[in-house]
Amino acid sequence: MAKEYGHYDDAAREYVITDPCTPWPWINYLGTEDFFGLISNTAGGYSFCKDARFRRITRYRYNGVPMDAGGRYFYIKDGDTVWNPGWKPCKTPLDFYECRHGMNYTSIEGRKDGITAKVLFFVPLKTWAEVQKLTLTNTTDVVKKLKLFSFQEWCLWNASTDMENFQRNFSTGEVEIDGSVIYHKTEYKERRNHYAYYSVNVPVQGFDTDRESFLGLYNGFDAPQVVLEGKPRGSVAHGWSPIASHYLEIELKPGESRDLIFILGYVENAQDDKWESKGVINKRMARETMSRLDTPVKVDAEFRKLNEYWDNLLSIFNVESGDERMDRTVNIWNQYQCMITFCFSRSASFFESGIGRGMGFRDSNQDLIGFVHQIPERARERIIDIASTQFADGGCYHQYQPLTKRGNDGIGGGFNDDPMWLIFGVCGYLRETGDFSILDEPVPFDNVPGSEKSLFEHLTISFDHVINNLGPHGLPLIGRADWNDCLNLNCFSNDPDESFQTTENKTEGSKAESLMIAGLFVFSGRDYVELCRQLGKNAEADRAQRHIDDMIAAVEKYGWDGNWFLRAYDYYGRKVGSHENEEGQIFIESNGWCAMAGIGLKEGLCDKALDSVKERLDSEHGIVLNNPAFTRYYIEYGEISSYPAGYKENAGIFCHNNPWVMIGETVRGNGKAAMEYWRKICPAYIEDQTLHKVEPYVYSQMLAGKDAFRPGEGKNSWLTGTAAWNWYTNTQFILGIKPTYNGLEIDPCISPDMKEYKITRKFRGATYQIEIKNPNGSMRGIKSLIVEGKEITGNLIPLFAEGSKVHVTAILQ
Ligand code: BGC
Ligand code: NOJ
Secondary structure (H helix, E strand, C coil): CCCCCCCECCCCEEECCCCCCCCCCCCCEEECCCCEEECCCCCEEEEEEECCCCCEEEEECCCCCCCCCCCCEEEEEEEEEEECCCCCCCCCCCEEEEEECCCEEEEEEEEECCEEEEEECCCCCCCCCEEEEEEEECCCCCEEEEEEEEEEEEHHHHHHHHCCHHHHCCCCEEEECCEEEEEEEECCCCCCCCCEEEEECCCCEEEEEEEHHHHHHCCCCCHHHHHCCCCCCCCCCCCCEEEEEEEEEEEEEECCCEEEEEEEEEEEEHHHCCCEEEECCHHHHEEEHHHHCCCCHHHHHHHHHHHHHHHHHCCCEEEEEHHHHHHHHHHHHHHHHHHHHHCCCCCCCCECHHHCEEEEEEHHHHHHHCCCCCHHHHHHHHHHHCCCCEEECCEEEECCCCCCEEEECCCHHHHHHHCHHHHHHHHHHHHHCCCCCHHHHHCCCCCCCCCCEEEHHHHHHHHHHHHHECCCCCCEEEEEECCCCCCCCCCCCCCCCCCCCCCCCCCCCCCEHHHHHHHHHHHHHHHHHHHHHHHCCCCHHHHHHHHHHHHHHHHHCCCEECCCCEEEECCCEEEEECCCCCCCEHHHHHHHHHHCCCCHHHHHHHHHHHHHHHHHHEEEEEEEECCCCCCCCCCCCCCHCCCCCCCCCECCCEEEHHHHHHHHHCCCHHHHHHHHHHHHHHHHCCCCCHHHCCCCCCEEEEEEECCCCCCCCCEEECCCCCCHHHHHHHHHHHHEEEEEEEEEEECCCCCCCEEEEEEEEEECCEEEEEEEEECCCCCCEEEHHHHHHHHECCCEECCCCCCCCEEEEECCC
């Protein structure tokens, strides 16, 4: 039996970690809106408000030694023993350790020598503060006298310059101390209108705010000088590294328990309301927040509200499949991860520093299909934000900054798949909500006031961007790259100091075309056609359909390699992803997308392509991106060939794109294959936690592929389109509950051994209780559909009035 570090507690919707030495920090996210935190199973991590780069509240050291240093630490000094409830940083052996990661909260409990310390971390709804409720219990039969030190290290706001501009940083730090509250006000007196604070709801017996005084210059977090001495110094930071540490002397009678409430908060003041008196910051809002949260009763009520918020979010789609691993994935963790990608896109994780990338255009559109059923209003807002970064010619900024919502000039545009994702995202939104009013919203180009066109026109322009940029074979020109950021066919970089992502591209005169965009264009182009028909724009629908037909013809003529779809044509017009190539003969993206789009389904091309994927790309841990892996650098392919074989885009199992093949399998009706692929990469089914390494409750962007040193090892967990794609694939194409403009379509494509399952789905205000029966072990095809006791023809449940409860039974052939 492989070693286990924890287990699921489905009833509580928690993952329970029982060994602090996980193979990698296993983290969770706090916060639902604006105020966020990342927290590891040993209380490491950091907090920020709105923007992980520009409004970083606490400092974090990336890629440090040891790993995951810095966080929300409580030091308990009991006699000569110093320990932390989360084991780190002191690493004093505990008598008991448990970390429970739940829906936007984490609780960490440690026990040592008869003292139990349990900390609940969460961010109350609509609050710019993180609560840390520490409960100390004396389980012995003697009186215990403890010394408690809290600890947070402030970041000097800009997480990027905080790590590099020391000639300035070391002279800027400023704090204010007011009773039990430590305020961090660096740069507040000049251009900033915001400060942070760290408080506790009881009087303190001392404090420290200067890191060097607290730790001692030669000590780490594991041995703070002040804690070892058992005496705070009352240090006041002037420059250097400001911190916040409270000191409390606590006496606990036998059996006594005490709650202490620590608040890490953030405030923005109006420019003319910054000061209480000369040099003294205006603390009104901080005080308001603290007084809302100063008793356990108030905190518990806020915690219940957070739980109810999640009860509600998770009540929209629920499956009872008889397979607990599927149920916990669908009902809890996959939906949770989708909400996390909504909040963070690809910005802040233990693999993303929160500094580099803002929100991705394609990423955010794809993420949308994972959370639109939960928070449609916020999805609407997101769509408008994304579309506002499009250019008038249909091209798009590849990324934008969440704080400013402006396109990111550093990376610019030119990724020719981007425009089609807007159609993909918007249609996903419309099918879920039926809110066609969004199409009339005036949306600017590149955020320029006065340039507004309706969102619908943005969709038309997106569609046309592909047909205005066709290459010599009538296939879409790839531009800087398509979905695969690392297939850089126009880059030709020989300079290790330039980024593959941003360097000048030789698109002028390039013949580089993408079969992935071709598949995407057919798949999402059909969505555009359907939408036009829905709106009665039949001429536009006909026009678009002709372009789709032309694209299908071009793919069949120039995109077929005999046994699979080519991946691309390169700059010179040579085949990429062909049996004629030496390496990289077959790729997942084009085969997935062309199969999803059903190109050549009748002629058997889809079947052949999917069989080839099975034969050449499938492996024990999932489907690799390409094969054979590249073993040398191909200047004409770029970053893809920069990775060692088996990692990332070079033949890694890029979990994001495995679902494209799963959907492809459902297009040909092979539910068994679709589900097998789904289970392979689904974290709830992964047995070997030591090999998998990263969190067992969320998808990672990548598992090392079959050519790698340790196939199956996970990396880049949490922030990946994998979450939304697996959600979309599993719920809509495998379990087969598809939102459409006119109702819920029931079209499962499952493994024959799945004999029945039940789904509760809230849709446009009605609740559908759907029972699917598969008495004959088939994979696809509804034989009968009974809605509210009446058999109906076809497989579409019509829309019911808001508030209705609708009983549905679907029987497969
Ligand atoms: C990574 C990609 C990522 C890209 C853009 C590359 O180095 O391999 O997965 O999308 O950078 O940040
Ligand atoms: C990660 C990026 O966020 C995403 O946009 C891209 O498609 C994949 N990497 C593949 O390169």
